[in-house]
Amino acid sequence: MIETHHLSKVYSRGLYALRDLTLTVNKGEFVFLTGPSGAGKSTLLRLLLRQERPSEGELFVNGQNLATLKRHEIQEYRRGVGFIFQDFKLIRTRTVLENISFVPEVIGVPPAQQRRRAFQVLKWVGLQHRMNAYPLDLSGGEQQRIAIARALVNDPLLLLADEPTGNLDPDLSLEIMNLLREINAGGTTVVVATHDRELIRLVGRRTVTLDQGRIVEVA
Amino acid sequence: MRAFDYAMRQGWASLWRSRGSSTFAIVAIALAMIVLGALLLVTWNVEQLLAQWSSAAEFSVYLRDDATSEQRGAIESLIDQSGVTAGREYVSKGDALTRFRREFAELASLTTGFEDNPFPASVEVRVRSDADADGRAEELVRRLAAAPGVADVRYDREWLARIASGLATIRAAGLALATLMAIAAGVTVATVVRLGLYARREELEIMELVGAPLTFIRGPFIAEGLLQGGLGAVMAVALLGLTYGVVISWWGQDLNALFDGGAVEFLPPRLLAYLVAGGMAVGSAGGFAASRHAG
Numbered sequence: 001m002i003e004t005h006h007l008s009k010v011y012s013r014g015l016y017a018l019r020d021l022t023l024t025v026n027k028g029e030f031v032f033l034t035g036p037s038g039a040g041k042s043t044l045l046r047l048l049l050r051q052e053r054p055s056e057g058e059l060f061v062n063g064q065n066l067a068t069l070k071r072h073e074i075q076e077y078r079r080g081v082g083f084i085f086q087d088f089k090l091i092r093t094r095t096v097l098e099n100i101s102f103v104p105e106v107i108g109v110p111p112a113q114q115r116r117r118a119f120q121v122l123k124w125v126g127l128q129h130r131m132n133a134y135p136l137d138l139s140g141g142e143q144q145r146i147a148i149a150r151a152l153v154n155d156p157l158l159l160l161a162d163e164p165t166g167n168l169d170p171d172l173s174l175e176i177m178n179l180l181r182e183i184n185a186g187g188t189t190v191v192v193a194t195h196d197r198e199l200i201r202l203v204g205r206r207t208v209t210l211d212q213g214r215i216v217e218v219a
Numbered sequence: 220m221r222a223f224d225y226a227m228r229q230g231w232a233s234l235w236r237s238r239g240s241s242t243f244a245i246v247a248i249a250l251a252m253i254v255l256g257a258l259l260l261v262t263w264n265v266e267q268l269l270a271q272w273s274s275a276a277e278f279s280v281y282l283r284d285d286a287t288s289e290q291r292g293a294i295e296s297l298i299d300q301s302g303v304t305a306g307r308e309y310v311s312k313g314d315a316l317t318r319f320r321r322e323f324a325e326l327a328s329l330t331t332g333f334e335d336n337p338f339p340a341s342v343e344v345r346v347r348s349d350a351d352a353d354g355r356a357e358e359l360v361r362r363l364a365a366a367p368g369v370a371d372v373r374y375d376r377e378w379l380a381r382i383a384s385g386l387a388t389i390r391a392a393g394l395a396l397a398t399l400m401a402i403a404a405g406v407t408v409a410t411v412v413r414l415g416l417y418a419r420r421e422e423l424e425i426m427e428l429v430g431a432p433l434t435f436i437r438g439p440f441i442a443e444g445l446l447q448g449g450l451g452a453v454m455a456v457a458l459l460g461l462t463y464g465v466v467i468s469w470w471g472q473d474l475n476a477l478f479d480g481g482a483v484e485f486l487p488p489r490l491l492a493y494l495v496a497g498g499m500a501v502g503s504a505g506g507f508a509a510s511r512h513a514g
Contacts, residue, residue, distance in 0.1 A: 074430070102422070106435045107432070110221070
């Protein structure tokens, strides 16, 4: 699913965020990326979401070389990728259901399908009773479940999560991780960046440890 | 179609959300369109008048007092065979004197002291408008001026050319002013739309991340500009219509007299449609400029 060959990302003044990274993530796999702050976890996720281009090396997702994608190809690629962020990135002025149906709406899905699909995923994360609430009326855990529902609404092949439990207490964190495991069980490849070692231990999946942009351990 | 529908709905919602600042943009567009509309109103009416005068073009062939009837016959034959005239009328010396006394009654006493009638006989010729436009009338005038028995030919089209030239100058100056105002209005629209863009940056970020097409990302901002432009232009048309109505009700008769008895008319629907389309184009351009910051 994901293949990197000698992948590097260099920022200004020659600062390497990732250096010579060679990694393979199989289809349907659940992988943790961990390491201290500045290790390069988020940079790798940004490259995978094609928010940035690699400086050196190659990055393939599902056979597509992300470095060479044109603008419309990037748009198409992103429609197959779900994402979850630590700060949820929900739209405060839209209701829960609108936050989810917003995604199919802006990629041109017919209105009836938008709402049906949004309600399905909302039900799946168990928050259908909050469909008319606004994000700021919800708890952190609920907001992250909405973000997960939004990430799933397009049936992504790949789900990227950047510190998805960073703002949550341990119980809620485990709840979110269980949701991600369920998604993965459905065949979606899941890549989670986290520095929460305890959570990784509890979930028990392949873990890639980064430090100063390099892979230092695969366990 | 879905992108257009989405753009229009979001554009309208954004315009309504920021109705305070949008009002500035709408007023700016309206002012530009009022200047352009007023210019069109004046130039269109003057052009109608010029066209009317051009289509009623005439010239007079003044005959010498000693012109023979054969010479007069030759002159009339030259006129009839030229193919550029719509009709002619012979005015004898006596007819000319009578006409002068009738049309300039206050000066009639000036004509009483003469032993002989001082007015020459003439042939008044009505020119076909196409012949006036393509210069064939001018050619006939030159030939008649050289014909035996002709004292003079008066075909003064210079004043019409001068009015047309003055009108062109007014139109150019007005267009320059309207263009400047339209640019200023476009910049105002762009600024207002861009403010709305910052307010929606959360949505835009999500749209980028989920792979929304550019038409969905930028479309609403262009639509918002288009709506502002359209509303401004409609407002301009309404104000122009109102002003026209007031002016006509107060000074209509004076203006009609100034326009040679013809009625001063409001802009035809075709020009009004162009005006509204122009406003929408200016607004869309402003919205497009702002939308380039969206993604």
